[in-house]
Amino acid sequence: MSLLTFVLLFIFALYIYHYGQTDRAAPADVIIVLGAGTRPSGAPSPSHKRRIEHAAALYQKGIAPYVLCTGGVTANHPNSEAEACxxxxxxxxxxxxxxxxxxxxxxxxxxxxxxxxxxxxxxxxTAVLVSDNYHLWRAEMLFRVRGITVYPSPAQVTTGTLYWRTAVQNTFRELVATGWYFFKSLLGLPVTDL
Incomplete structure (x- = not known):
């Protein structure tokens, strides 16, 4: 990989990270909570719970009259992400x-x-799209491709040593997922669960 490619990927990663730091919530028809896994007990994962709590707070503020819980069943868990939500x-x-x-x-x-x-x-x-900050750029892009007007709202904006390690890992994952989406779109591959 050339130095220029590395620099461009680094700049794009910074953009993805910083994009998710701004709350763009606005009055909408629905608040969409993106799933983030469940525990074996069926309860939401910590990340999913933060998203749900943020969506509930937005609902209580009157941002939208509905909340849409998304997400199917993850491996070996009794409830879907939507049910946990x-x-x-x-x-x-x-x-x-x-x-x-x-x-x-x-x-x-x-x-x-x-x-x-x-x-x-x-x-x-229209929808307020709730997810973790690192995930919002790609999530917004995927919803807009479907013609949905979304206003991204991060469920987590925090700092700390452990946070930064996780933020780097998650932002890198978003780079890979975004690259995969563009690659498969160029090839005309169908919607996937990857």
């Missing part, structure tokens, strides 16, 4: 009538596809 939101006082769900997706790209179906069914046009 629904249960947690209800435990936080969000009424069942305000919660929508899709249980089929296994990737961010599938989140966008399946969320679009739910939004069309309920005549919803």
């Amino acid at each position: 629904v249960q947690t939101l209800q435990g936080m006082g969000v009424p069942a009538s305000a919660i929508l769900r899709e249980d089929n997706s296994r990737s961010t790209e599938e989140n966008a596809l399946e969320a679009q179906k739910v939004m069309l069914t309920h005549n919803l046009q």
Whole structure:
């Protein structure tokens, strides 16, 4: 890999990281919570719980009348990510009538596809997209490719030594995932769970 390629990837990684630091939440039709795994007990993972808590806070502020929980079943876990989200939101006082769900997706790209179906069914046009900060650039891109107007809102903006190590790892993962998306799009490959 040439030095120029490395520098360009580094700049792109910084852009992805910094993009997710700004909360762009605005009044919308729905708040979409992107799944982030469940524990073997069926409870949301720590990252998923942060996203759910952030979505509940946005709902309580009146940003949108609905919250859409996304995510299918992960390996060897009893509940889908969406089910864990629904249960947690209800435990936080969000009424069942305000919660929508899709249980089929296994990737961010599938989140966008399946969320679009739910939004069309309920005549919803705009969404606040909730995820971790490092994930928002790619997630927003995938939702916009589907024609969904989204306002990204990070569930986690923090600092610290451990945070920086995780942030570097996750931002690198986003570089790889973005590269994979563009590569498979050029080849005309279908939506995947990778």
